[in-house]
Amino acid sequence: MTNPLASAVVFEDVSVSLGGVRVLENVSATVPHGLATAIIGPNGAGKTTLLLSMLGQVEYSGRIHIGNSTGPTQIGYVPQRLDFDRGMPMTVLDAMAMSRQRKPIWLGTNKQIRNDAVQLLRQVEAEHLVGRRVGALSGGELQRLLLALAIQQQPDVLILDEPSSGIDVVGGNLLCELLDKLRKERGFTQIIVTHDLSMVTHRADYVICLNRKVLGQGPTSTTLTADVLAATFGIHLGMADLHAMPHIPSQVCTCPQHRQEHPHG
Secondary structure (H helix, E strand, O other), rough: OHHHEEEEEEEEEEEEEEEOEEEEHHHHHHHOOOOEEEEEOOOOOOOHHHHHHHOOOOOEEEEEEEEOOOOOOOOEEOOOOOOOOOOOOOEEEHHHHHHOOOHHHHHHOOOOHHHHHHHHHHOOHHHHOOEEHHHOOHHHHHHHHHHHHHOOOOOOEEEEEEOOOOOOOOHHHHHHHHHHHHHHHHHEEEEEEOOOOHHHHHHOOEEEEEEEEEEEEEEHHHOOOOHHHHHHHOOOOOOOHHOOOOOOOOHHHHOOHHHOOOOOO
């Protein structure tokens, strides 16, 4: 059994049923300390459910060890979506200040809190957004605000659910670069749920392949084989994804449509 003290998070035989449907089945996996770990799998594989179990938002059987016995572990969370009234007259500074100051934000913001907020926004290359309304932000800008809010908690473990969803390629690359930089500077463990296999191969140190149960886990470069991907996603894994990962044989995709479109591979 993996020693939880040597890892950031350890899942032991975690199972979840929602509405009588088995969503996760005896999931056992390890998230190494200080690295970037990606959890991948098709829609409905239970990826987000696993994160919510870790956050205590979903009931589960089994055990989840987080951190170690030396003290509490602070967790930062960047959700895939944020449902809010885009008409609210709330600025980015207001959002950053809400969790830190006691007086209502409409009475003004403490100077130190403002300075700290600007500093955090600068770290995620979003300082220019400080006076913008939250409802007017683009998808990429909102993700950077959510990242700044998560970093503000000084997390030991930072969890991101589909961080590149709704962001263009340039914005996705910028977000990945920011995450790499912040993780190295701050030393947190990073967990990302994503469908972007190119992001995984280029940015993740460790990968957990999930489809209700764990079908593979380990260092990204040695774990993402054709067999593991076929077992995780099925034989209809898109050729475009495979071409982004040249070490994975294209023969994993054997559906007739792709054989016709790509007769030589």
